[in-house]
Amino acid sequence: MKYNTILVKESLGVITVTFNRLSQRNSINRAFIKELNEVLDKAEQDTQCRIVILEGQNDVFCTGMDFEEAAMFNVQDKKDDSMSFLSQYMKAIKRFTLTPKVIISKIEGQVMAGGVGLAAASDLVIATPRVQISLSEALWGLLPAMVLPYLIRRVGYQKAYSMTLTTLPISAQEAFDIHLVDEVSEEPDRSIQYLSQRLFRLEQSTIKNIKSYFRSMWLITDEMEKGAISESFQMMSDPKVRENIENYVKYKKFPWDDRK
Amino acid sequence: MKYNTILVKESLGVITVTFNRLSQRNSINRAFIKELNEVLDKAEQDTQCRIVILEGQNDVFCTGMDFEEAAMFNVQDKKDDSMSFLSQYMKAIKRFTLTPKVIISKIEGQVMAGGVGLAAASDLVIATPRVQISLSEALWGLLPAMVLPYLIRRVGYQKAYSMTLTTLPISAQEAFDIHLVDEVSEEPDRSIQYLSQRLFRLEQSTIKNIKSYFRSMWLITDEMEKGAISESFQMMSDPKVRENIENYVKYKKFPWDDRK
């Protein structure tokens, strides 16, 4: 299989997915989210595969939705296409939380917006000390609607809220303190290897059971996830938001540049 | 507008509310809660206003319900009046969590009982290191029924529970560790100024959206809030609780003075 937006490496029961849209700072476009779902299909079909590692490159894990892509939203005859893009994102992170494979995000450098959702929905998150995590959506008139169910589940209500409202980045240590990151390590590969040895002792059916039982213990429902997709679509269709995004894509102008 | 229990200052999009019932240690009476709601009306009508800061004075933020006021509870012909007092409190803190303005509590010194609710329901809480936060209700046979939905949302179940059960005060650092406080600072005004610059970048409509979306992501419902008001009224009407409060108001006698 050939991928355009990710690199995929397999070895000893572990599939490593390296995000590879460097000139777009590893932002999420249609191709990326499609390929991410394909690699999950592949992992699920491979009974030898136990663990899927997600990682970035060059100090960028993932910076959220590609604004070039977003600028094409809500064009009347593309509504289905836009909804499908959002659904595919939600589907991918939901799959992280239900698949019999263990999803580990190895984060370094920038983690923003939708990229935070990829990490938050992962089973385990290992960060290097050089990580910077932020929810920048509100600056554009958006909110991280699809990220929040999983972020709140991980870090609790208030820290998800203050990250959303202040849009300020948090450090690796701060992310660890609020449980967005499970371990901070200078040698994340070594940490993952240690964890893997442990995780290889579990049956995949047990992992699947754990995930579905935990889902039944928390607030997230299929309805909440569907609501999150609609909320995202509505916001992306808002004329003011579209203007903000277009001004940025075309003129690198920020929404607050005009304001007193 | 003239206020009797608070001082109100306006400047550059920020309304600062200073609690001003010093001889009653900034406790909450009818006038106070009425004026707090009025200042929220004022803020909401003022399109220039972005941020409302709540603060105490003389090392007292707020010490909860005024016991003189509480001693008047459940007098048969004042039931409506008492219910309305409780409802007004619940209404105020609920408004904090839905208004397009950002509510920042700047806490220093004593924060007790209903005063903890004002902080817990605020969008952001900045504390000086000299803060002492406690839920003293259980000592009087009460429980912080209206505070708890918002406190649990902020700090999680167990810490809200242990504060309620042990009635022991927690420090600024402890409050920070459990997310009751978002920042501990020797210079809270400076911290707030830094945050304000960031918050001024957001549209008020975005803030409103964030708040209502977050509400949909958590356990608090209108029914829960109504239940909290009834629970409070019932407890305040309990003869034993009334005796405890009256003994304190009249003779400064504590409920446990009699007990072995």
Add this chain to the structure above:
Amino acid sequence: MKYNTILVKESLGVITVTFNRLSQRNSINRAFIKELNEVLDKAEQDTQCRIVILEGQNDVFCTGMDFEEAAMFNVQDKKDDSMSFLSQYMKAIKRFTLTPKVIISKIEGQVMAGGVGLAAASDLVIATPRVQISLSEALWGLLPAMVLPYLIRRVGYQKAYSMTLTTLPISAQEAFDIHLVDEVSEEPDRSIQYLSQRLFRLEQSTIKNIKSYFRSMWLITDEMEKGAISESFQMMSDPKVRENIENYVKYKKFPWDDRK
């Protein structure tokens, strides 16, 4: 009253329960859980009793379900008996969270699996620095179904999840950081004495009210608890799980010994 699996000491409103199955590393069998419920009956009938302390011995608090007992599961004509064993465990920890007595777990040494549930459901947990807490269930193809509602309530979703998935032990400090432990102390008896003085100020009716009100503020329902019992029974009846347990009981063989 004579107990076989616990030691019971009474003094000044405090009942101390010392787990006493040392040769079985304080694991939970039918007799143990029956006697634990009996001591709760006793405490509830004794109006002088305010506090129940649970403790282990010889560096073992409790290591979860007795595998000898578990090996007898699902024998066709013992289904009722097995369900009743599981129900009795759930009933005991649920009672911790509703009784007018304060339940304090004093933990030291090993705390595993069902033993974590005893601690998690306690009102307060005091640990010595030499505590090691782990959820080992997944290694056997099980999951801590009855522990999780109370563990998630105490520590939040993610830390309950990562403990379940990685099966790695956490230290006293880590347990404190995530609120599984309320205090780490070299002198836990002194900490408990200090807390007791405070707790003796509360009416038992107030404690009962606090507990039932807090229950109404969170996700745990009677249905969730019933579901947890069935889930446990189903897992314990799974042929693969039974084989794992039997291999351990008979040959001290671990499930992963066979796997590559």
